[in-house]
Amino acid sequence: MTQPVPTITLVRGDITDQHVDVIVNAANSTLLGGGGVDGAIHRRGGPAVLADCRKLRASHYGGGLPTGRAVVTTAGDLHAQYVVHTVGPVHQPQLTGEADRAQTELLASCYRESLRLAGELGARSIAFPAISTGVYRWPLSDGARSAVRTVREAAREPLFDIRFVLFDDAALGHFEQALAAAP
Structure with missing residues (x-):
């Protein structure tokens, strides 16, 4: 019996409007909110998200969440x-060779760790x-290729609906190209 393959879709819009089991936040290491996606998730999720993040900071992540790692909180009002x-x-464009590969691996780890936690x-x-x-x-082009490749390799049951929610047409275009080129 073959395993069902997760469906990867691309959505142009606001990630805080998505009706899903898990929303991934591109957080900063403080876990206390910020700009962009991080700020939007904290604002829309409300005080429950921030309260959970503060608990994580007070316990396991006093120095902040390391790059490439992931943690779970409530979604609050999302x-x-x-x-x-x-x-x-x-991104550090001056990096080459092994240092550049290490940075790319940290980006891939964000997607793998998020999928692992969602599966758990x-x-x-x-x-x-x-x-x-x-x-x-x-x-964007490199980030889209890394995201699509990593998610295709790492996605497992019970996840069947995997979405990349892109804020603008430029990001959507890069993800469309990456998805079309992926095996």
């Missing part, structure tokens, strides 16, 4: 059950932003 917060790497929660649907491609300046 149309989801959980938020998975993950910290992407800041029994989630059937998940919505991702384009991690690190905003204020962390990761090039």
Whole structure:
């Protein structure tokens, strides 16, 4: 018997409007909110999201969440059950060779760790932003290829609905190209 293959879809819009089991937050290491996707999720999720993040900071992550790792909180007022917060790497174009590969691996780890946690929660649907491609300046084309490749390789049951929610047409275009080129 063959395993059902998760469906990957692309959505142009606001990730905070998604009705899914898990929304992934492109968080900063403080877990206390910020700009972009992180700020939008904290604002729309309300005080329950921030309260959970503060508990994480007070216990296991006093120094902040390391890059490439992920943690779970309630989704508060979002149309989801959980938020998975993950910290992407800041793009450093001067890096080459092994250092560049290490940064790319940290980006891939954000997607893998988010999928792992969603699977442990029994989630059937998940919505991702384009991690690190905003204020962390990761090039959209490379970020899209890494995201699509990693999610295709790492997605497992019970996840069947995997969405990349892209805020603008430029990001959507890069993800469309990456999805079309992926095996």
